[in-house]
Amino acid sequence: MIFDDNLPQQRTMYPPKKVEGDLTISKDYYPWVDRQFRGTYETQVRLAGEGDIFLSYKAKSAQKVVFEPDLHTKYLVRSVWPQEQKPGSYIQFTYPDGSVVADGKSRPSFKKLQAIRQGRQP
Template sequence: MPWSDLEACKPTKATNYKALFFLCIFLCCLVLKFCDGTILMPGVRRVTVSLDVPEQLTVPLFTVSYHSKKCKQSRRDGNFKKYYIDDSNVRSVEPEREEGTRIYSVTVPVEKGWYCDWKLSNIDFKLRYKRNIDIMKGIDETISERITFVFDDHYPRATNGLFEVRHGRSKEIIEEFYPVKTVNHLVGNRVDLSFTGRKSFLTYRFDSDIERVIFRPVLHTGKLVNRVYPPTWGEGEYVQLIYPDGSVDYGDPFPDFERLQIMSNDSEK
């Protein structure tokens, strides 16, 4: 090969600068992708949160929230005075299915570290009915049920401020739910389908050594409660609750969970 051709094959300064430029871009992308601590290094403690998804429900995304006491966010009160709160880092994670089951799980680090020293705060997901099941016929919208697991002293985004404390490194939580069909004549005869359980907000707090939580919802889709709002709020107009056994209550819009449990147990005898 002539010497001139060999010279042409030698890398030029422009080529070197271009390679260096792309290397910098790659490293920046790597840092931006993993600066939240999603690289799980050996020895980093993890928590696995799982949902055993019934056939009637969709598979939800899990929302994972971290908080930092080192990094702060500024806020202003009603007098426009500035104050600071712990910074937060929130992301949605698609759970992975455990082979041969309907259990979907996410595994996340308890401490992500980095500059802000991120620590796991809470994980939540929403239970929601599938659109193609029989109980959804004639329904305009399904109202989801949020389930929240708390791992620190911060309040989650949606809460009534009450927690159930669960001790131990591995916890199985079983909750029962009944469907509620709401016909709202006050809002254009809208028909919604929601859940009712033993509490309006299901929020659980765990010890610092928790390793695994599995949530198993039990659905009694054959025990439908009909809730009917009147066309007006005139005198003598009340919300009706029609229970699965045909009994009717007036006034209280919230189904009696214990009553539903008795009906369900009696039908299984």
């Protein structure tokens, strides 16, 4: 969150979204159980959301900032990393509808999760 004209010490590769007045951040998130192989399997619980993992806003006139995440706990996505990193071996994502995708991406598809929750075809 940027509240003045100074450059932040840590920035993402995307410029901050400029906001006038108060800010309410209300976004959808899905639980993500991620199993990575590093000699042995390690399991982490993450949140899958839209866009960049780090949100950046510039709200110079904000008096109030509210964060209202909408966590869709019934729509869990799981991922398992391959034991060997070789061509053609990708992270395997299992979505709440039972579909399995291994397309070379490192994060689950937010659009697919939204479509499953909303009862649409991804």
